Amino acid sequence: MNDKPSGESKGKPVGADLIIPVTSIAFCAYYFSTITEVPWTAQVSAVLVGSVLILLSTFFVIKTLRDVLRGRATLGFSRLIEPVSYVRKRSALLALTLGYIFAIHLLGFTLTTFVFLAAAMMLLSNGRRKGFIVILSAILAVGGYLLFVIAFETRFPEGALEHFLKEMF
């Protein structure tokens, strides 16, 4: 399987290296826009730190673009997605994680964790050992409930199952 994206054979791909500096500059600009009305003493520390961050980030962006113009690097993003064969799995895992967070305050910790663990493990194992994965997910979800919710009385997200068990015992 080819793990390298095509079209990035010339120079080191450094496009992804610019994500954090560019995000930093954008965030500083946004942050500064929210402090225009506040007293000077509440601005000064953030302005000093933000200015240094903008300076450093700008310097890095210029340095990188110079390398690109000289042909020593390209603006490719392959470093971020390599190995390419895992992009689909990683995207699906991200979607599952988002779904997990969305569902957990509706369905509670135990049920949502069981479904998430089973789905994510099956995804990563390419659907192998389904029976084992279902049993393992159930043990982990119930074990987590017993340890954290019952033994440690931790504030975990609760749903219908947790409420039902609370009423029962």
Added chain:
Amino acid sequence: MEIQWGLFATEFARTFSFWWVILPAILLGLIVGAIPGFSAANTIIILLPLTLSMDPELGLTFMVALYASSRMGAGIPAILVNIPGTAGAAATPLDGYPMTRQGRAQQALAISFVSSVAGGLITTLLALLLMPWLSQVAYYLHSVEMIVIMIFGISLIASIAARDTLKGLIAGFFGLMIGYIGADVVYETPRGTFGFLELYDKVPLIPALVGLFAISEAFSVIEGESILSERGRLAMQKAGWAQTWEGVCEAASCWWHIVWTSFIGLVIGVVPGAGAAIAAFVAYQQSRTFSKTPELYGTGHIKGLVAPESANNGVTSGTLIPLLVIGVPGGATAAIMAVVLQYHGVSMGPELFTNQPHLAYGPFTAMAVTYAIMILTIMPLARYMSRITVVSTVYMAPIIISFTLVGSFVPRAYVFDMYLALVFGVIGYVARKTGYHVAAILIGVILGPLLENYFLRALRISQGDVMVIFSSTVGNILWVLLVLSLVAPWFLDWRKRQRADREG
């Protein structure tokens, strides 16, 4: 305050008789320390009804044992799966995790346990002896000096991310700006919150820790079947008790390193608010600066693991000194202990040492006894704990994601914090893939609010004069030390190259 040897001996004997309280506290501390989101402070708060009902000395022993063991527990997942249990262990994976990948998880755990216990024991005994003098440190550190100490912390980022200092600085300052999100402490004006009410109280640390370390790691490790390298996998198959002993011997060979890096932790622990994370990074940086083989740091170097583990355990006794001697808690856990003591009508300060010496010295003897018991109970477990590294990433990644995400929910019970952890996970993933250090971003997030608080305080005192940061003698000495610490690695490197050129 005079050193009272007879009293110390009696106290040690008494504390050993509390083993039945210390043992469960150790077990609990190791568990809560190892799980992101379950700090010692939170657990002590949850268990307040229990500790308040105990005799104050017994309650204090329980809290101290839990506190010390949680510090050690935080290093275990940092070494095994690159996820520190608390921010204090954020420097531990720098060399601990590479050792794991090489199949040396058992040795790394043994090194961590010996360094933590030895560091904790040494500093506890030093704290007992040097308490009258160490307590004075807090008197000399005001807002201006604290600003320099915070910037000192930030400057470490550059040296930690040595492969590209510029990327390290960007990551650190980006973290600082994230730390500035929220309402300012003086005027309560929301800044940079993107309209989220949940961010008015600043960016919570646990979701940042979970996202930057755990989530980003989980999304990275799925690229392989195992977190171990091929050589590491072979080494783990052959691992037995000898590997634990090897780790103990390796740590013992660094005994002097343990002594001085734990002392760094003790001194930083005395400074209210500085904390274990700063101590661990300062110790790591100093260790590398004065090393003959600085290039080995970050590759699974023993001293790179010894330094942060000794230092963050040194902090534990340091934070208790200002609490007991001048009544100012050195950290969150110490503050909760103060609440318990005040509930029992115990007033902290110099009179505590004359009126109730068993309560004044008790926490330190409890800590020493905890460390002594802990090494005996945890060391045999190193072999079994290290087996977690052979678990396939197919199972490990989803477990890490689900349990740490829920861990980020625990402190405030906001689902928002789980989304926040995921956002930090994405930032962490990008940072890992592109060579920005996630630890640098995290230390920025920790220091941001502290730096701003001290800066605002200094400005208010000086009526808005920014030059106040150069107004104190102690502060100016610290500025010079800061510059020296930045220049020293360059100078030592330059001298080494000069010498090599001459010899070559």
